Every structure is written in C-alpha cells, then in structure tokens.
Amino acid sequence: MGRALLLAGAVLVAAAPHFLGSYYTVLMLPFFGYAIALLGLNLLLGYTGLLSFGHALFVALGAYTVAALTSVFGVRSFEVILLTAAGVALAVAVPVGLLCVRYVKIYFGMLTLAFGMLFYSFLFKFYHVTGGDEGMRVLQPRILGAFEDLDKIAYLTGPYYYYALALLVVAVVVMWRIVRSPFGLYLRSSRENADKAEYLGVDYRRQRFTAFLIAGAFGSVGGALLVVPTGLADPLLAYWTHSGTLVFMLLLGGFSNFFGPVVGAFVFIFLQDQVMAHTEYWRFIFGAILAIAVIFFPHGLMGLLDPRARAGV
Secondary structure (H helix, E strand, C coil): CCCHHHHHHHHHHHHHHCCCCCCHHHHHHHHHHHHHHHHHHHHHHHCCCCCCCCCCHHHHEEEEHHHHHCCCCCEEEHHHHHHHHHHHHHHHHHHHHHHHCCHHHHHHHHHHHHHHHHHHHHHCHHHHHHHHHHHHEEECCCCCCCCCCCHHHHHHHHHHHHHHHHHHHHHHHHHHCCCCCCCCHHHHHHHHHHHHHHHHCCCCCHHHHHHHHHHHHHHHHHHHHHHHCCCEEEEEHHHHHHHHHHHHHHHHCCCCCCHHHHHHHHHHCCCCCCCCHHHHHHHHHHHHHHHHHHCCCCCHHHHHHHHCCCCCC
C-alpha cells in the first residue's frame, strides 16, 4: 500500500504544473531542494546513526555558490553551477568531517552545530563579500544552455520545475544504490555496533567520513535548487534553526524509511503554507506536531504507511 501511494504521489507531482495554478507549482520547488538535502541528512541519521545539527551549513554553501557564480562571476550554466556547488561542499566537508566523525551522539551533533554557526557568522559579518544580512542576489541560470529568455513565472513553472524534478529522481536513484550497496551495509553495521563492526574488519570511521562527504554534496545541491526561485541567498540558510527545520522534516517523514525524507519535505512545505496562512502562531503548532510525531509516531508518516519499514529495509 505504501509503495502504491508513493507511486501515485510521484505521478501527481510530475503532472502538477498541468492542473495546479502557478502559486502551488512554485510552492513545489522548495520541496525538490529540501528532499535532496534530506536524503543526504538521512544517510547520516537513518543509516549511520549520526544526528547532525549543522546540515544547514551545506545547504547554505550550495545557495551562496549559486549566488556568487551568477551575480559575481557571470556563470549562468546551471549544470556548471551544480557541479561547482557539490565540489565546494566536498572541499568544506573534508576538514569538517575529519574532525566530526571521530565523535558520536551529542558530541557529533554539537560539533556540526558549531561549524554551521561559524559559517553563519562569516556570512553575516563579512558584508563586503557575502552581503551580510541582506544576502546575495541569485540570477536566473540557464538550463541545458537554453530557456534564458523566459519570464520568471514561465521559467519556474516550466523548465525549472521539471529540471528540479529530474534532479530529485536522479538523487533518489543514486542514494538508493548507495544504501543498497556493501557501503550501506557497512554503515548500518557500524550504527548497530561499531566495536563489532571493527572486529569484523569494517573501518567504521572511514565509512562515516565518506557518508559525511556524500551528505554534504547532497545538501549543497539541494541548497542550490532552493534559492533560484527566491532569487536570494540569505545567511539564515546557515542558521541553527534552519538545521532544526531539516531535522523536523526528517522526523515528520520518518528517518527509518528510505522515502521518509521525501515525504517529510513534501508534507512540511504544504503544511507550513496552510498553517502560516491561517495563524501567526504557526511555530507553536509545528512544535506540537513535532511532539506528537515523536511520542506517538516514532517512525514518522512513512511508518504509518508501512509499519514494517525500518532503516535499510
């Protein structure tokens, strides 16, 4: 039943621009970016057992890479931008990961949070480089070398929508292959019992480090997709509350299921839109939803669709 609902949801998402208005079609765009970023975060939490409170660091890296390339260096090819964003994320993830993966549990979380806040401080304070609290402008990139003459709405609801959807499909397939590979098995074994995994010959620190790199690249690509519709890279993308939002989405969808991040991103985007439209106390409502989800639905929404689902199943 769960797979049938997911398939039906995928068909609806693909057909959305044909029956939804431009408002809801554009509202779908953050879902694609967040879903890709959360696939990376779930590789750390759901499969490796490491909870990152600083994943927004990589989302912001991707966002500011797009801003810098389009508005400062004049690079408009979105394919080049995405590859550069992933490369920048990997370059940052190497030193950060080497330090963080030596620790687990709350220590890993606090270290990632610290690095995320360091980057936020850089974005906020170095005004002449990053624009400070005003952020950096993101210009409309070219997709596959074309579509640069379209107006903003036509661009976002047409080629950009399907380009982002295609990227999400590719990200899902790539991540599926990763978690179903021997590498994914190593991650799950180190999550369950690192000492036993090491005894069996698994270099769990190296596996965790590799997972951290992959998660960073996914987060950066997701961040790059997020800022094109808004046209602005904002330092709040790196703030700790944004990392908390990412964790909230993951818990909402269910980190114990492969498709939990995708479902969590989708539900969060539309739930936030509806709640914010009706009350200014939307943060209170979201806090209540999170408490209910953690207490009564520990496996998230995907756990309701497939109670047998567990990480790696």
